[in-house]
Amino acid sequence: MIxxxxxxxxxxxxxxxxxxxxxxxxxxxxxxSQLGRKLFYDKLLSSDQTxxxxxxxxxxxxxxxxxxxxxxxGGAQGGRQGMAIFNLAWHNGxxxxxxxxxxxxxxxxxxxxxxxxxxxxxxxxxxxxxxxSDYPTMFEAAFGDNSITSDRIGLALENFMLTxxxxxxxxxxxxxxxxxxxxxxxxxxxLFFGIGQNNMNGPGGGGPQGTVNCAQCHGGANFxxxxxxxxxxxxxxxx
Ligand code: HEC
Ligand code: HEC
Numbered sequence: 001m002i003x004x005x006x007x008x009x010x011x012x013x014x015x016x017x018x019x020x021x022x023x024x025x026x027x028x029x030x031x032x033s034q035l036g037r038k039l040f041y042d043k044l045l046s047s048d049q050t051x052x053x054x055x056x057x058x059x060x061x062x063x064x065x066x067x068x069x070x071x072x073x074g075g076a077q078g079g080r081q082g083m084a085i086f087n088l089a090w091h092n093g094x095x096x097x098x099x100x101x102x103x104x105x106x107x108x109x110x111x112x113x114x115x116x117x118x119x120x121x122x123x124x125x126x127x128x129x130x131x132x133s134d135y136p137t138m139f140e141a142a143f144g145d146n147s148i149t150s151d152r153i154g155l156a157l158e159n160f161m162l163t164x165x166x167x168x169x170x171x172x173x174x175x176x177x178x179x180x181x182x183x184x185x186x187x188x189x190x191l192f193f194g195i196g197q198n199n200m201n202g203p204g205g206g207g208p209q210g211t212v213n214c215a216q217c218h219g220g221a222n223f224x225x226x227x228x229x230x231x232x233x234x235x236x237x238x239x
Pocket of ligand 2 (some may be wrong): 083084097158192196211212214215216217218229230231
Protein backbone atom coordinates (compact mmCIF):
# COMPACT_ATOMS: atom_id res chain seq x y z
CA MET A 1 0.00 0.00 0.00
CA ILE A 2 1.52 3.34 -0.96
CA UNK A 3 0.21 6.64 0.16
CA UNK A 4 -1.69 9.06 -2.06
CA UNK A 5 0.66 11.87 -3.05
CA UNK A 6 -1.24 15.14 -2.93
CA UNK A 7 1.76 17.44 -3.46
CA UNK A 8 0.46 20.34 -5.53
CA UNK A 9 2.32 21.36 -8.66
CA UNK A 10 2.98 25.06 -9.07
CA UNK A 11 2.34 26.31 -12.56
CA UNK A 12 4.45 29.15 -13.86
CA UNK A 13 2.40 31.83 -15.54
CA UNK A 14 3.14 35.25 -16.90
CA UNK A 15 2.65 38.27 -14.73
CA UNK A 16 -0.75 39.83 -15.29
CA UNK A 17 -2.30 36.66 -16.68
CA UNK A 18 -5.65 35.85 -15.03
CA UNK A 19 -5.93 33.06 -12.46
CA UNK A 20 -6.22 29.62 -14.07
CA UNK A 21 -9.52 27.81 -13.93
CA UNK A 22 -8.65 24.49 -12.24
CA UNK A 23 -11.51 22.07 -11.44
CA UNK A 24 -12.03 21.92 -7.66
CA UNK A 25 -12.16 18.11 -7.72
CA UNK A 26 -8.97 17.75 -9.79
CA UNK A 27 -6.29 20.00 -8.29
CA UNK A 28 -3.01 19.76 -10.21
CA UNK A 29 -0.80 17.41 -8.24
CA UNK A 30 2.59 16.05 -9.16
CA UNK A 31 1.38 12.45 -9.03
CA UNK A 32 -1.71 13.01 -11.20
CA SER A 33 -0.02 15.17 -13.79
CA GLN A 34 2.91 12.74 -14.09
CA LEU A 35 0.47 9.88 -14.58
CA GLY A 36 -1.40 11.98 -17.16
CA ARG A 37 1.84 12.81 -18.94
CA LYS A 38 2.80 9.13 -19.14
CA LEU A 39 -0.64 8.26 -20.53
CA PHE A 40 -0.41 11.12 -23.05
CA TYR A 41 2.79 9.69 -24.54
CA ASP A 42 1.80 6.01 -24.28
CA LYS A 43 0.96 4.13 -27.50
CA LEU A 44 -0.63 1.41 -25.35
CA LEU A 45 -3.77 3.54 -25.49
CA SER A 46 -4.29 2.63 -29.17
CA SER A 47 -5.52 -0.71 -30.54
CA ASP A 48 -2.31 -1.57 -32.43
CA GLN A 49 0.01 0.34 -30.12
CA THR A 50 1.20 2.74 -32.82
CA UNK A 51 -0.54 5.97 -31.81
CA UNK A 52 -0.36 8.09 -28.68
CA UNK A 53 -2.03 11.41 -27.96
CA UNK A 54 1.32 13.00 -28.79
CA UNK A 55 1.22 11.51 -32.32
CA UNK A 56 -1.32 14.21 -33.22
CA UNK A 57 -0.45 16.72 -30.48
CA UNK A 58 3.30 17.01 -30.83
CA UNK A 59 5.15 19.15 -28.32
CA UNK A 60 7.53 20.49 -30.99
CA UNK A 61 4.50 21.93 -32.79
CA UNK A 62 2.79 23.50 -29.75
CA UNK A 63 1.10 20.15 -29.04
CA UNK A 64 -0.66 20.29 -32.40
CA UNK A 65 -0.48 18.44 -35.69
CA UNK A 66 1.24 20.10 -38.63
CA UNK A 67 -0.89 18.11 -41.07
CA UNK A 68 -4.23 19.46 -42.23
CA UNK A 69 -5.92 16.19 -41.26
CA UNK A 70 -4.71 13.95 -38.47
CA UNK A 71 -3.82 10.31 -39.14
CA UNK A 72 -4.95 7.62 -36.71
CA UNK A 73 -4.52 3.85 -36.34
CA GLY A 74 -3.90 2.01 -39.64
CA GLY A 75 -3.48 5.28 -41.55
CA ALA A 76 -7.12 6.33 -40.95
CA GLN A 77 -7.62 9.96 -42.01
CA GLY A 78 -9.67 12.22 -39.78
CA GLY A 79 -11.62 15.19 -41.12
CA ARG A 80 -9.93 17.79 -38.95
CA GLN A 81 -6.57 18.94 -37.70
CA GLY A 82 -5.26 18.06 -34.24
CA MET A 83 -5.44 21.40 -32.53
CA ALA A 84 -2.80 23.05 -30.39
CA ILE A 85 -3.21 22.07 -26.76
CA PHE A 86 -2.04 24.78 -24.41
CA ASN A 87 -3.47 27.27 -21.94
CA LEU A 88 -6.50 25.01 -21.53
CA ALA A 89 -6.84 26.30 -17.96
CA TRP A 90 -7.94 29.60 -19.54
CA HIS A 91 -10.12 28.00 -22.19
CA ASN A 92 -13.37 29.74 -22.99
CA GLY A 93 -16.38 27.56 -23.82
CA UNK A 94 -16.41 23.93 -24.99
CA UNK A 95 -13.58 21.82 -26.37
CA UNK A 96 -12.92 20.71 -29.98
CA UNK A 97 -13.27 23.04 -32.97
CA UNK A 98 -17.07 22.87 -32.55
CA UNK A 99 -17.16 22.91 -28.76
CA UNK A 100 -18.97 19.60 -28.45
CA UNK A 101 -17.11 18.44 -25.30
CA UNK A 102 -17.85 20.47 -22.18
CA UNK A 103 -15.08 19.23 -19.92
CA UNK A 104 -11.51 18.27 -20.59
CA UNK A 105 -11.80 14.98 -18.72
CA UNK A 106 -14.73 14.00 -20.93
CA UNK A 107 -12.87 15.14 -24.04
CA UNK A 108 -9.68 13.33 -23.06
CA UNK A 109 -10.99 9.77 -23.28
CA UNK A 110 -12.86 10.39 -26.57
CA UNK A 111 -9.86 9.84 -28.90
CA UNK A 112 -9.23 6.39 -27.41
CA UNK A 113 -12.52 5.04 -28.77
CA UNK A 114 -12.63 7.11 -31.96
CA UNK A 115 -12.10 4.64 -34.85
CA UNK A 116 -10.23 7.31 -36.83
CA UNK A 117 -7.87 8.02 -33.94
CA UNK A 118 -6.82 5.34 -31.43
CA UNK A 119 -9.54 2.82 -32.34
CA UNK A 120 -9.44 1.06 -28.95
CA UNK A 121 -12.03 0.36 -26.24
CA UNK A 122 -11.69 1.88 -22.80
CA UNK A 123 -12.20 -1.59 -21.29
CA UNK A 124 -9.15 -2.88 -23.20
CA UNK A 125 -7.07 0.10 -22.17
CA UNK A 126 -7.97 -0.49 -18.51
CA UNK A 127 -6.94 -4.14 -18.76
CA UNK A 128 -3.71 -3.31 -20.65
CA UNK A 129 -2.78 -0.76 -17.98
CA UNK A 130 -3.59 -3.25 -15.21
CA UNK A 131 -1.13 -5.67 -16.79
CA UNK A 132 1.81 -3.30 -16.57
CA SER A 133 4.21 -3.16 -13.66
CA ASP A 134 4.11 0.60 -13.12
CA TYR A 135 0.61 1.95 -13.82
CA PRO A 136 -1.25 0.42 -10.82
CA THR A 137 1.26 2.06 -8.44
CA MET A 138 1.01 5.37 -10.27
CA PHE A 139 -2.81 5.31 -10.04
CA GLU A 140 -2.49 4.53 -6.35
CA ALA A 141 -0.18 7.51 -5.79
CA ALA A 142 -2.49 9.74 -7.84
CA PHE A 143 -5.87 8.64 -6.50
CA GLY A 144 -5.33 6.79 -3.21
CA ASP A 145 -5.96 3.25 -4.44
CA ASN A 146 -4.81 1.24 -7.43
CA SER A 147 -8.13 0.87 -9.20
CA ILE A 148 -7.81 1.90 -12.86
CA THR A 149 -10.99 3.29 -14.41
CA SER A 150 -11.78 5.32 -17.50
CA ASP A 151 -12.88 8.21 -15.27
CA ARG A 152 -9.47 8.26 -13.63
CA ILE A 153 -7.71 8.07 -17.00
CA GLY A 154 -9.72 11.16 -18.00
CA LEU A 155 -8.88 12.97 -14.76
CA ALA A 156 -5.15 12.23 -15.09
CA LEU A 157 -5.06 13.38 -18.73
CA GLU A 158 -7.00 16.52 -17.76
CA ASN A 159 -4.54 17.14 -14.93
CA PHE A 160 -1.53 16.90 -17.24
CA MET A 161 -3.04 18.97 -20.05
CA LEU A 162 -3.83 21.80 -17.61
CA THR A 163 -0.08 22.06 -16.91
CA UNK A 164 0.71 22.95 -20.54
CA UNK A 165 1.02 26.70 -20.29
CA UNK A 166 2.48 29.33 -22.59
CA UNK A 167 4.57 31.48 -20.32
CA UNK A 168 6.81 34.49 -20.79
CA UNK A 169 6.53 34.87 -24.56
CA UNK A 170 7.89 38.04 -26.14
CA UNK A 171 4.35 39.43 -26.10
CA UNK A 172 4.02 38.65 -22.37
CA UNK A 173 7.31 40.47 -21.81
CA UNK A 174 6.04 43.39 -23.87
CA UNK A 175 2.85 43.58 -21.77
CA UNK A 176 4.97 43.56 -18.63
CA UNK A 177 6.93 46.50 -20.07
CA UNK A 178 10.21 44.61 -20.25
CA UNK A 179 10.82 44.65 -24.01
CA UNK A 180 9.81 46.77 -26.98
CA UNK A 181 8.35 45.41 -30.19
CA UNK A 182 10.11 45.86 -33.52
CA UNK A 183 8.41 48.25 -35.95
CA UNK A 184 6.99 45.38 -37.90
CA UNK A 185 5.64 43.69 -34.75
CA UNK A 186 4.10 46.95 -33.64
CA UNK A 187 2.35 47.36 -37.03
CA UNK A 188 0.98 43.83 -36.61
CA UNK A 189 -0.18 44.57 -33.08
CA UNK A 190 -2.07 47.65 -34.26
CA LEU A 191 -3.70 45.74 -37.09
CA PHE A 192 -4.58 42.85 -34.77
CA PHE A 193 -6.30 45.09 -32.25
CA GLY A 194 -7.79 47.48 -34.79
CA ILE A 195 -5.88 50.43 -33.44
CA GLY A 196 -5.83 53.63 -35.47
CA GLN A 197 -5.67 54.05 -39.23
CA ASN A 198 -3.33 52.08 -41.43
CA ASN A 199 -2.98 50.84 -44.96
CA MET A 200 -5.49 47.99 -44.74
CA ASN A 201 -8.32 49.97 -46.37
CA GLY A 202 -11.04 48.16 -48.19
CA PRO A 203 -13.77 45.65 -47.48
CA GLY A 204 -13.15 42.81 -45.04
CA GLY A 205 -11.67 44.90 -42.27
CA GLY A 206 -13.79 44.22 -39.21
CA GLY A 207 -12.64 47.12 -37.08
CA PRO A 208 -12.84 50.84 -37.42
CA GLN A 209 -12.45 51.85 -41.06
CA GLY A 210 -9.01 50.99 -42.31
CA THR A 211 -8.08 48.41 -39.69
CA VAL A 212 -8.56 44.65 -39.39
CA ASN A 213 -9.29 43.99 -35.71
CA CYS A 214 -8.63 40.29 -35.29
CA ALA A 215 -9.17 40.81 -31.56
CA GLN A 216 -12.92 41.09 -31.99
CA CYS A 217 -12.85 37.27 -32.24
CA HIS A 218 -9.41 36.54 -30.77
CA GLY A 219 -9.85 38.50 -27.56
CA GLY A 220 -8.74 38.46 -23.95
CA ALA A 221 -5.57 37.09 -22.43
CA ASN A 222 -5.91 33.82 -24.35
CA PHE A 223 -6.81 35.33 -27.77
CA UNK A 224 -9.95 33.22 -28.00
CA UNK A 225 -13.71 33.45 -27.87
CA UNK A 226 -16.49 31.29 -26.43
CA UNK A 227 -18.47 31.87 -29.62
CA UNK A 228 -18.41 29.81 -32.81
CA UNK A 229 -18.13 31.60 -36.13
CA UNK A 230 -18.70 30.60 -39.69
CA UNK A 231 -15.60 32.09 -41.26
CA UNK A 232 -16.24 30.64 -44.70
CA UNK A 233 -13.93 27.63 -44.59
CA UNK A 234 -14.83 24.62 -46.72
CA UNK A 235 -17.88 22.92 -45.26
CA UNK A 236 -16.86 19.27 -44.99
CA UNK A 237 -15.16 19.30 -41.63
CA UNK A 238 -17.18 16.30 -40.46
CA UNK A 239 -15.44 13.67 -38.43
C1 HEC B 1 -5.34 10.73 -34.70
C2 HEC B 1 -5.04 12.03 -34.18
C3 HEC B 1 -5.39 12.35 -32.72
C4 HEC B 1 -5.08 11.62 -31.60
C5 HEC B 1 -4.41 10.27 -31.51
C6 HEC B 1 -5.53 12.41 -30.48
N1 HEC B 1 -6.07 13.59 -30.92
FE1 HEC B 1 -6.74 15.10 -29.74
N2 HEC B 1 -7.45 16.05 -31.40
C7 HEC B 1 -7.32 15.61 -32.68
C8 HEC B 1 -8.17 16.39 -33.57
C9 HEC B 1 -8.32 16.19 -35.06
C10 HEC B 1 -8.83 17.36 -32.74
C11 HEC B 1 -9.89 18.35 -33.19
C12 HEC B 1 -11.16 17.48 -33.31
C13 HEC B 1 -12.45 18.21 -33.54
O1 HEC B 1 -12.52 19.42 -33.44
O2 HEC B 1 -13.43 17.52 -33.81
C14 HEC B 1 -8.34 17.11 -31.38
C15 HEC B 1 -8.70 17.86 -30.28
C16 HEC B 1 -8.24 17.64 -28.99
C17 HEC B 1 -8.51 18.50 -27.85
C18 HEC B 1 -9.35 19.76 -27.86
C19 HEC B 1 -8.55 20.99 -27.55
C20 HEC B 1 -9.38 22.26 -27.56
O3 HEC B 1 -8.78 23.34 -27.43
O4 HEC B 1 -10.62 22.20 -27.69
C21 HEC B 1 -7.88 17.93 -26.77
C22 HEC B 1 -7.83 18.47 -25.34
C23 HEC B 1 -7.25 16.71 -27.24
N3 HEC B 1 -7.48 16.57 -28.59
C24 HEC B 1 -6.58 15.81 -26.41
C25 HEC B 1 -6.20 14.54 -26.82
C26 HEC B 1 -5.80 13.46 -25.91
C27 HEC B 1 -5.74 13.55 -24.41
C28 HEC B 1 -5.49 12.40 -26.69
C29 HEC B 1 -5.05 11.00 -26.26
C30 HEC B 1 -5.93 10.28 -25.36
C31 HEC B 1 -5.68 12.82 -28.08
N4 HEC B 1 -6.12 14.10 -28.12
C32 HEC B 1 -5.42 12.00 -29.17
C33 HEC B 1 -6.51 14.58 -33.10
C34 HEC B 1 -6.02 13.59 -32.28
C1 HEC C 1 -15.10 36.55 -37.23
C2 HEC C 1 -14.19 36.03 -36.25
C3 HEC C 1 -12.70 36.02 -36.59
C4 HEC C 1 -11.89 37.06 -36.98
C5 HEC C 1 -12.28 38.53 -37.23
C6 HEC C 1 -10.56 36.50 -37.09
N1 HEC C 1 -10.58 35.17 -36.77
FE1 HEC C 1 -8.96 33.94 -36.68
N2 HEC C 1 -10.15 32.37 -36.32
C7 HEC C 1 -11.53 32.42 -36.16
C8 HEC C 1 -12.04 31.07 -36.05
C9 HEC C 1 -13.51 30.69 -35.86
C10 HEC C 1 -10.93 30.19 -36.15
C11 HEC C 1 -10.95 28.66 -36.14
C12 HEC C 1 -11.01 28.22 -37.57
C13 HEC C 1 -11.32 26.75 -37.76
O1 HEC C 1 -12.36 26.27 -37.27
O2 HEC C 1 -10.53 26.09 -38.43
C14 HEC C 1 -9.77 31.05 -36.33
C15 HEC C 1 -8.47 30.57 -36.44
C16 HEC C 1 -7.35 31.36 -36.48
C17 HEC C 1 -5.99 30.87 -36.43
C18 HEC C 1 -5.59 29.41 -36.32
C19 HEC C 1 -5.54 29.02 -34.88
C20 HEC C 1 -5.14 27.58 -34.67
O3 HEC C 1 -5.07 27.16 -33.50
O4 HEC C 1 -4.93 26.83 -35.62
C21 HEC C 1 -5.17 31.96 -36.52
C22 HEC C 1 -3.65 31.96 -36.48
C23 HEC C 1 -6.02 33.12 -36.65
N3 HEC C 1 -7.34 32.73 -36.61
C24 HEC C 1 -5.57 34.42 -36.79
C25 HEC C 1 -6.38 35.50 -37.09
C26 HEC C 1 -5.88 36.80 -37.50
C27 HEC C 1 -4.40 37.18 -37.63
C28 HEC C 1 -6.98 37.58 -37.70
C29 HEC C 1 -7.03 39.04 -38.16
C30 HEC C 1 -6.41 39.28 -39.45
C31 HEC C 1 -8.16 36.76 -37.42
N4 HEC C 1 -7.75 35.51 -37.07
C32 HEC C 1 -9.44 37.24 -37.48
C33 HEC C 1 -12.29 33.58 -36.11
C34 HEC C 1 -11.86 34.84 -36.47
